[in-house]
Amino acid sequence: MEFKVDKGVLGEALALVSKAISNTAPIPVQINGVLINVRNDSVKLTGSDSDISIQKTLKVADEKNRLEVIDEGDIVLDARYLQEIVRKIDSSIITIEVIDGTFTKISGNKAEYKINGMRAIDYPNIDFNIDTDRYKLKVSIFEKIIKQTVFACSDKETRPALMGVNFKADGSVLTCNATNSFRLATKKVLLEDEMHFDITIPAKTLNNVASALVENLDFEMAIDETKVSFIFDDTIIRARLIDDVYPDVSRLIPASFMQTLQVRCRDLLDAVERTSFIKSEGKNVVKLTIDNTKLDISSNSQEIGSSHEELDIIEFIGSPITISCSGRYLNDALRSIGSEIVILNFSGELKPIVITEKDDDTLTQLISPIRGQ
């Protein structure tokens, strides 16, 4: 096995497939290992921990790869060492050659490294051939869905369903929900093509997909029994779906509100951030006191002290209200807002705060209040 490839291209490909490499992989050769399959027309790099697998294909035909295949073959190399070498080598073209069994030479310019590889035959067979229906998706839309929902997922393994974002396509509308049962992010997207599915994709997978997204490039999604695949031009990300019923969260969002506040999103976000270090037992709680003229933000902790700030508002409809919630949740929700003006809706101090955008009704962020603060 021997090939030459552009250093930058190889470095980026390794960075991408390495996202799927983790210590939790069930088979030793997968841990730290990147599978390299060299064929006359291409080199495929694969990283996988069985839950998520990423394969990048470098084609000879693609000039920017500067790929030259001298000898076909397969090898598994330690991705960390390979990345280290690619980062450090002082040459724009890198040659990788198996010289004896799994012993592999990596060279460029006057420097050469020899590292012990592992046998490709010991690497599990990961099927990247997708024969189910494929859905075309726009990168810009998918990116927004991830940015606006994935942070609201739970990181607790006690309820696996909540560790992912639920994607439910019901004909022409795709509804994406993420919740940890104290907050909920809901994004609705109008679909160009008719789609029908109800799947929950792990947050980790979505973060990996987000980092693989290349601007203005569309991609396809394919779903089978237990897996979802994201198919890009040269990259396939294939991940296990969460096999757990997603709760019905649609009833959580109130249909009407008692109070509605409009405020400049940036001002509110800055003020919330300024209180973030005022923590009680590790948690920052912000108290919002709102009337027709102003929004008052305060935070209090026995150990540290208190903060207090007044903000100008744009509009408030309803009777004055005082309500407390997690500063971090409020911060996350406000960060997901794209419009200049944010709307906070209330139904009394014991009911969730519902945050929406002024110019776009497709996003809803819901945060449970904290009582008695």
Added chain:
Amino acid sequence: MEFKVDKGVLGEALALVSKAISNTAPIPVQINGVLINVRNDSVKLTGSDSDISIQKTLKVADEKNRLEVIDEGDIVLDARYLQEIVRKIDSSIITIEVIDGTFTKISGNKAEYKINGMRAIDYPNIDFNIDTDRYKLKVSIFEKIIKQTVFACSDKETRPALMGVNFKADGSVLTCNATNSFRLATKKVLLEDEMHFDITIPAKTLNNVASALVENLDFEMAIDETKVSFIFDDTIIRARLIDDVYPDVSRLIPASFMQTLQVRCRDLLDAVERTSFIKSEGKNVVKLTIDNTKLDISSNSQEIGSSHEELDIIEFIGSPITISCSGRYLNDALRSIGSEIVILNFSGELKPIVITEKDDDTLTQLISPIRGQ
């Protein structure tokens, strides 16, 4: 106690005095606490862990401080919270006011914080008045001394003397030595004024002094029995000296050599860095094989593999030699070299490698070889 001060000035002053604040302080109020002494003409900020104390004076007379003293007084505040507030507050002027006992209000623009302070009376009395001789030093020279020696200190507490840099002024020459007994950095400086002392300053103190140095500003050093003080315009750094006899290291440097190599410093440093991840039991060892035409750098590890690279040399005098040493030590030594060309001197493969600059004979870096590699 109440004063107003420029946000940027306060932030920088806190960052500086915080370098002396550590968990190892013997008195609780010192841990995380910054002492603030407000007088009509100035505000003094002090941080100390007893081993090292830093005091910054903000004078009303200095316009850039934008300092206005409304009420004199003293308080100790948690430096972390104060820094956090200063970083986040949305105002170029910050007001700090003790409102009740030690309860302190910090405000700017529309935001205000109230934090619990501590009593200044509980803070140890640190004497910053220096009545011994003062030596004038140039920042540019002192900076170079620190950069070229301090990395070679030991981090092991078994031999306290080696945890600092020894400064020995013998009339017109200042000799600075740092060693961990496997490597030695020696810098000699010609003094403009006659000086006589022999002190060992902890590496940690020197790193703090380095970060307090302001370009092109001279400062003074004063030494008494057990302490050294660095006196800047508005800042005093006062630190405990290492109370342990410094070993005589002058005999370690050979007077003559059997082989001398000249090579471009950058080329050698890059090549050494490229081998750095080839580690055996956590240690990277580089083997240098040199003859009249080239320098061969290699590195080998059972676990990871090997690296090999050839470098062009400028000149080699002597018979061919093969010698091994710590890659990290060689890297550190080469980084301290200011000239384009570095000289490596050898006296056989069992004797130390002595590294000097081509255009400057004031710096000597010595590295013990590693046998049988």
